[in-house]
Amino acid sequence: MKKLILLLGCFILFLSFNLSLFSQEKFFKNPKNTFLISTDLHIHTVFSDGFVWPNLRVDEALREGLDLISITDHLEYQPHKGDILNPDKNRSFEIAKKFAQGKELNVVLGAEITRSMPPGHLNAVFITDANLLLHKDSISGIIEANKQNAFVFMNHPNWWPGRPSGIARLEPIHEELIKKKFIHGIEVVNVGLSIEALEIAIENNLTILGTSDVHGIATWEFEQYGGHRPITFVLSEGNDLTSIKNGLFEGKTMVWYKDLIIGKQENLLPVIDSNLEFSQPTYIENTKIALVNLSNLSSIPLVLNYNGKFTLHEDDKIFIIPPRGSKEIKIKTIELLKKINMNFEIFNAIIGKDQYLRFSKTLNFE
Numbered sequence: 001m002k003k004l005i006l007l008l009g010c011f012i013l014f015l016s017f018n019l020s021l022f023s024q025e026k027f028f029k030n031p032k033n034t035f036l037i038s039t040d041l042h043i044h045t046v047f048s049d050g051f052v053w054p055n056l057r058v059d060e061a062l063r064e065g066l067d068l069i070s071i072t073d074h075l076e077y078q079p080h081k082g083d084i085l086n087p088d089k090n091r092s093f094e095i096a097k098k099f100a101q102g103k104e105l106n107v108v109l110g111a112e113i114t115r116s117m118p119p120g121h122l123n124a125v126f127i128t129d130a131n132l133l134l135h136k137d138s139i140s141g142i143i144e145a146n147k148q149n150a151f152v153f154m155n156h157p158n159w160w161p162g163r164p165s166g167i168a169r170l171e172p173i174h175e176e177l178i179k180k181k182f183i184h185g186i187e188v189v190n191v192g193l194s195i196e197a198l199e200i201a202i203e204n205n206l207t208i209l210g211t212s213d214v215h216g217i218a219t220w221e222f223e224q225y226g227g228h229r230p231i232t233f234v235l236s237e238g239n240d241l242t243s244i245k246n247g248l249f250e251g252k253t254m255v256w257y258k259d260l261i262i263g264k265q266e267n268l269l270p271v272i273d274s275n276l277e278f279s280q281p282t283y284i285e286n287t288k289i290a291l292v293n294l295s296n297l298s299s300i301p302l303v304l305n306y307n308g309k310f311t312l313h314e315d316d317k318i319f320i321i322p323p324r325g326s327k328e329i330k331i332k333t334i335e336l337l338k339k340i341n342m343n344f345e346i347f348n349a350i351i352g353k354d355q356y357l358r359f360s361k362t363l364n365f366e
C-alpha cells in the first residue's frame, strides 16, 4: 500500500511538472488583458531556397516555444526547381498546416514577393492564395496581397545587395505604397538589427517586426544569437487569429533579438511593467539607506540605469538583473522618506535611435 501511495505521488508530481510545461508563460509575463503571441513571419523551406521540409519548420517552432509561424517561400526565386517542380505556391504551407494540426502552433499562409530594390523583397502573410501573387511586374503582387486582406511588410531593408551602405531607406515607390496603406510593416531585425529601419517604422507608423528569415536549421543558425531566433511578439487582445492579425495591423508588437527588446514605447512599457517587480522599500535599521528588491520575471537580463536623484550604496547606477532573477539595491535617501520615485532607463529596451525605454514607479515605505 505504501508503495502504491508513493507511486501515485510520483505520478502526480510527474503530471503536474508536465502540465506546468504547457501552461507556463513563455519568455515574458503577459501584460494585463493582453496575450503576448510569439511569432516568426519569415521562414523558408525547400519549396524556395531553404534546406528543410515544411514539417521540420513546425517541429522547430514548437521546440522553440513559438505560437504562430508563416512559411514565406519566395514566389519567383526557385533554385530547387530541378528537383521540386512546385507548381502550387501554397503547397509548403499546406504541408506545414496539416502537420501542425492538433499541436499548439498556428501556421498562416504567406509568401515572399521577391524583386530587386526597389521595391525589394516584401512578405505578405495571412493571404488566401499565394499563386495569385505571381505577376511579371513588381507591384501587382502587392496589390493582389492587399485584395486578400494580407499583412504586408518590407523585408531586410538594410540588406547589402540592395543597400551597399547597409543603411535602410525608403524610395518614392515605398512612400507611395505606404501612403496607399499597401505596406503595413517593416523588418527592423532580420538576422541583424537596423536602427534606420526602426526610424522608418516610427516615422511612417509601420509595424515593427523581427524575423528569422531562416533557410537552414534554426538552432544552428541562431545559437550565436543568444540561442534563440528573432521573435516578434504581438500584443494581442485574444489568442485567436483574427485578434493576432488585428494586433499586427495596429502596430502592437515587440521584437526580441539577442538580449534586446525593440519596439514602440507604448508596447514596451506594459511588458516591462508586468515583468519588473519592486518590493516595498524598507530602511536598514538606524540608517537612511533604503533597501529595494527588484525582480525580473522575463527571460532576458534587464540592464537598468538608475536615473533617480539619489546615489546608490555599494552599486553603480547601471546594473543588471539576470533573467528570472532579482537584485537588491540600496539607495542613500539623505533623510527618511515616506515614498520614493524609482526612475530607470532600460538600456536593452530600444524605442528609437539612441533612445531607451524610461520606466518609473513610486514606492511607499511601510
Ligand SMILES: [Zn+2]
Pocket: 112, 121, 155, 156
Ligand atoms: Zn528576402
Ligand SMILES: [Zn+2]
Pocket: 042, 044, 112, 155, 213
Ligand atoms: Zn526570405
